[in-house]
Amino acid sequence: MEEVVYEFWSLVLTVDEDEVYWRQKKGDEELEWSHSSTHVISQLTQCFTNAMTGPRSWLGGLFNRMGNRRNEKYLDYTMSPIQEQRLQKLQERLQTPFDETRPDHQEALRALWHIAFPDVALKGLISEQWKDMGWQGPNPSTDFRGCGFISLENLLFFGRTYPASFRRLLFKQGGTRATWEYPFAVAGINVSFMLIQMLDLFSEKPKNLPGYNFLKLLGEDEQAFDVLYCIAFEMMDAQWLAMHASYMEFNVLLSPSLTSTDSFSHF
Template sequence: MSSAILGCCAEVVAGSAAWLGRGLSCVCAQSSESDARPSFDLTPGQCLVSLILKFHKPLPLAFGFFASVCPPIFRLWCCQEECLQRLQSRLDVSYDCSIPEHQEALRALWNAAFPEEELRGLISEQWKDMGWQGKDPSTDFRGGGFISLENLLFFAKNFPKTFQDLLQKQEGDRSVWEYPFAVAGVNITFMLIQMLDLEAVKPRTLVGATFLKFLAESESAFDLLYCITFKLMDHQWLSMRASYMDFNAVMKSTRLQLEQELLLEDITRLEQLPSYGLLSQ
């Protein structure tokens, strides 16, 4: 394997096309086979990850060579693998309206969104004010699972000003027909899961593999990336002067921008991403 790696290094470092998944595929936005597939110049660290993906080896085998010559990298990858498994366990949890903890989380979301308005019930026409499709939000959570509710709660608690700005559409020259806030949030969760290839046993994309370094630094990396993505999506929405029917195009543009930022050199924390600066607490 070592000789194959040495033989392929020049090709990879030169910036051969990186396959980043089959385009956007989420609850409201679908990709087409003709979507452009972006390519990026790879750093040496990304080159290593790309080679492992190229050989399609299980990580213990793929790192057998590197474990002998670079133990710190091997230990780091093992840590990343454990963090990934914990995140994947969150993805497996469906929203269940019969579970008290899930009910409380939904109430907490309402209180964060509308602190001065009492919720009359978990099934109520009031939920439409937040951008749910009907009076029962649980039907919309099917697209993203319980983690999509956790993402919204994390956003509301850690970036309350940005959360309220997006919920109330307080910034920018808004469209008459705006995107529904809550449903857009579920779509963002689903898009990130697809983009980062989180449902695979191991990430099969360069962006997904790169994300693991952020996840190893912080267990809340996915939630923070969600907040960054939501604000970036709204920023793209305003820049494109979009309306409801443009939602798919905005999501694709958001995904491309996010992929490019995640692959920037010298980015060791999500807080260093250019789009993080769009958030305000």
């Protein structure tokens, strides 16, 4: 547990480093978006300790202390206009598949490479180089089939907003690492998928407590899902270290059972 807490505070310090980076890069006047995101991070980190109590709770604990302490599995509530608008916009993103023939999707993929390896020229959108980032093969588009374009957007947001943290996870810096580590890009897609499922985001409105609590954050910050993604990815990495896991445990850590909402209803 002490190791996990250490990893968490490393996350907090890394976020601080990224905040300094952006202040130097853009200036305070362009950081209005970050203030609400910081508030979202603050709310999420209040329940960090419970999120890391075992190998099957790293993601569910994000929400097990948030919101009203009610015990209904399905909640009868009315979304605010801003929540409804932002949820609809988010759901439109969820329904966008990755299309390797679209120029904007191609550019997004190239942008991700440049963030990860700014000093290495990419030979092509289909290249063995992609395996260095943790894709399963030379064509990343095949890995997006399970989650769509939003998973690429999530990775881009992570790399652009928290570059120090992004690179630390990509290059497996910090902590006692296994000889065979988890594949970064594939893990990122899985984190996107699990969050979507856990928050019930394909429903007209979420019908479970994690989704209900997420809507509160979404009402405060339109980028709440992207910020949550970054935190969840960090927490997955921290749990990986806490488990002293190796590649053979990768599927266990990311199995669907880890996102079961049954344990999230006990407030």
